[in-house]
Amino acid sequence: MPIFHSVYNLYTVGLVDTQWTKHTFWQIYQHLGLGTFVLVSGMAFILSTTKGIRWDRLLRRAFKLAVIALAITIVTYIAMPDRFVRFGVIHFFAATIIFAPLFRALKFWLVIPGLVIIAVAAITPNSGIFPEPLFYITGLMSERPRSIDYIPLIPWFGVFLLGMGLAHMLKVPELHRPPAGWMRPVIWLGRYSLWFYLIHQVVVYAVLLFIAYLIQ
Numbered sequence: 001m002p003i004f005h006s007v008y009n010l011y012t013v014g015l016v017d018t019q020w021t022k023h024t025f026w027q028i029y030q031h032l033g034l035g036t037f038v039l040v041s042g043m044a045f046i047l048s049t050t051k052g053i054r055w056d057r058l059l060r061r062a063f064k065l066a067v068i069a070l071a072i073t074i075v076t077y078i079a080m081p082d083r084f085v086r087f088g089v090i091h092f093f094a095a096t097i098i099f100a101p102l103f104r105a106l107k108f109w110l111v112i113p114g115l116v117i118i119a120v121a122a123i124t125p126n127s128g129i130f131p132e133p134l135f136y137i138t139g140l141m142s143e144r145p146r147s148i149d150y151i152p153l154i155p156w157f158g159v160f161l162l163g164m165g166l167a168h169m170l171k172v173p174e175l176h177r178p179p180a181g182w183m184r185p186v187i188w189l190g191r192y193s194l195w196f197y198l199i200h201q202v203v204v205y206a207v208l209l210f211i212a213y214l215i216q
Contacts, residue, residue, distance in 0.1 A: 003029075005201050007021055009204055013211075039159050042159070046163075058101070065194075066094045069091040076149075084147065086147055089151050092152075095153065099157065110164045114159065117158025118162070138152055
């Protein structure tokens with residue numbers, strides 16, 4: 001994500017004239033990166049609820065994500081009213097952790113609805129099929145307004161369900177050994193992935209904007 005956002009911001013701050021992220025390579029790179037993020041999140045949801053769902057904890061997290069998502073919408077609307085974020089990554093996860101428990105009982109069979117949702121996205125035209133705004137969060141709305149970040153439930157909720165299903169196929173180790181030293185930075189990023197996601201974009205943009213100011 002930091003690499004993709006750095007490349008994207010090179011254009012937004014005026015350091016390059018070509019929007020490289022529109023090229024095929026970066027489109028594939030973005031989808032692979034986002035897909036990995038969502039897939040692992042689905043697996044993590046199962047691993048973190050092996051002893052059952054603590055609804056108080058889950059609802060607090062959903063509320064926190066919803067507040068952050070609302071703040072992102074407001075800030076981007078002020079800064080870029082023509083393409084502000086209506087349903088981005090944080091909005092997606094705020095909705096997903098509410099929907100995910102409804103499917104959890106399916107266990108490894110979750111791969112089936114996951115693949116079905118992904119298949120629906122694959123056969124749906126990029127322009128969408130329904131004009132009603134209510135279909136915006138699903139990804140099926142046609143004539144969608146521009147947005148700098150748009151992560152609809154179709155196909156990405158399918159990827160999340162696929163991760164949940166795959167997590168049930170993993171063999172849980174019987175002995176819990178302390179992680180190797182080289183894994184500690186990865187574990188730290190996993191624990192604070194939300195804040196890393198929120199902060200890194202601001203830092204990357206600020207650094208590139210400062211460089212652009214110096215050059216000009």
